[in-house]
Amino acid sequence: MSSESNPTLSAVKAGGWGGTTSAAVAGEEARVLRGCAENARLQEQARAGLRKAREVESLDALLAEVRRIAALPLEKSETLPKEVYTSDEFFAWEVDEVFSKEWFxxxxxxxxxxxxxxxxxxxxxxxxxxxxxxxxxxxxxxxxxxxxxxxxxxxxxxxxxxxxxxxxxxxxxxxxxxxxxxxxxxxxxxxxxxxxxxxxxxxxxxxxxxxxxxxxxxxxxxxxxVFVNLDGNAPSSVAEQYAELGEHVSKWNTAGMEIVVAREWDVPCNWKVLTENFMESYHHAGAHAKTLQTIMPAKHTWTEQERPHFIRCHLPYKAKVRDEIADAEAAGGHWEAFPAVEGLEGEDRFEWGLMLGYPLFTFVLTPDQLVWYRILPTGPDSLKLLTTVLVPKSTIGHPDFGKMLDRATAEAVAFHLEDMEVVAAVQRSLHASGYQRGRLSHLEMPIWLMQRYLAARARGTWPGLDHPPAPSQR
Missing domain, CATH: 2.102.10.10 (Rieske [2Fe-2S] iron-sulphur domain)
Known part of the structure; x- marks a missing residue:
């Protein structure tokens, strides 16, 4: 699908994203939601057929395979069995051993x-x-x-x-x-x-x-x-668990930010399909070829060393975009949708920071905003998603805030719709008899780290506590 035939997928233009309108976004959103509904219908047909055709692998066998794959080095990493994304039994294990026991x-x-x-x-x-x-x-x-x-x-x-x-x-x-x-x-x-x-x-x-x-x-x-621990037995406070993560987040003063965009979605996929897609930037070259790839190419993205409780990835702007940012600010304006968050320095001004606080505290720190996804798994094949944009109060008080908000909303929805098409189609294929286990690129290190997290939780611990942590890619 070209940007000419679909205005909401238009490429980033000089001085920032552009070419989107609320009408174009609404039309594209309706089309993608219809596609998701159709994929969900076909997916349920396939799921019903599989239930009749054969027995699903036992939970013990699936957990053993997760542990085996997680022990592989990144250079030999593989994808997980499809039942990890489709099995009712595996999802029930995640509810009991991951979601209920962790801070959410x-x-x-x-x-x-x-x-x-x-x-x-x-x-x-x-x-x-x-x-x-x-x-x-x-x-x-x-x-x-x-x-x-x-x-x-x-x-x-x-x-x-x-x-x-x-x-x-x-x-x-x-x-x-x-x-x-x-x-x-x-x-x-x-x-x-x-x-x-x-x-x-x-x-x-x-x-x-x-x-x-x-x-x-x-x-x-x-x-x-706001975090909740359903079983009440999390071994540490949120502040203790995310102490190192807080060193990054505090620069944005997120406690003083406000949600200015909030959209709710029913997504026909497993929570790991969505989260893996959120955290790896390899797919910029495909799904986001006309949007994110044009400002932060996949090949330049990288992931920090393994931590027990979170993943951090870096998505640097390319040199041309950095020059455009400098020119815009020299002229008294700003390149992104909103003015830059006050106090940011160095690389924080010229990249997106992807964060996953285990299990599902999923957000992006950008130079001008914070994008937070609240993911609520509802079954092995479904979840409810809230996508939000948060900005400082000073941004809300800007005289041009209304225009900025229109642009930010169109941009946020445009690239999210690209992701929606992907995750719905991936989940449907997980039920296909032609599905094949794959290999991972080095750009998909976050997926490998998530595998190691699941394996660690199956052992009753967290990544890097009972084995040497994986090193940073930089």
Missing amino acids: CVAHVSQIPENGDFINLDLSGDPLVVVRDKSGTVRVLSRACPHRGMDIMPPGFGHDGHGPAVRRESSPACGSTRLFLCPYHSWTFELDGRLKACPEMQQAEGFERDDWGLKEFRAEVWQGF
């Missing part, structure tokens, strides 16, 4: 700026609400009423705005409330989860109201992001 990023504080603001989401089958309570404390509570298990704000039914809750039209999962009111029997809860009222319970012998609040999960705020 679920929100940014700018989504809940005022007391009473909340966000609903489902994580590993748990309906959760992230809320800023009346004292300003950010909490993560279960939405399952302790009376009969009713979801106190069930999506898709008639009670999204039940009681005092007011939902945001732009994002139905978000809103503001004074109290939580269960729509089933009108049990009422304070914003910290304590049971406030429960009508007609006076004859329940031994019933004590203080014993029946909403379950609260272990949660922490780090660098402005």
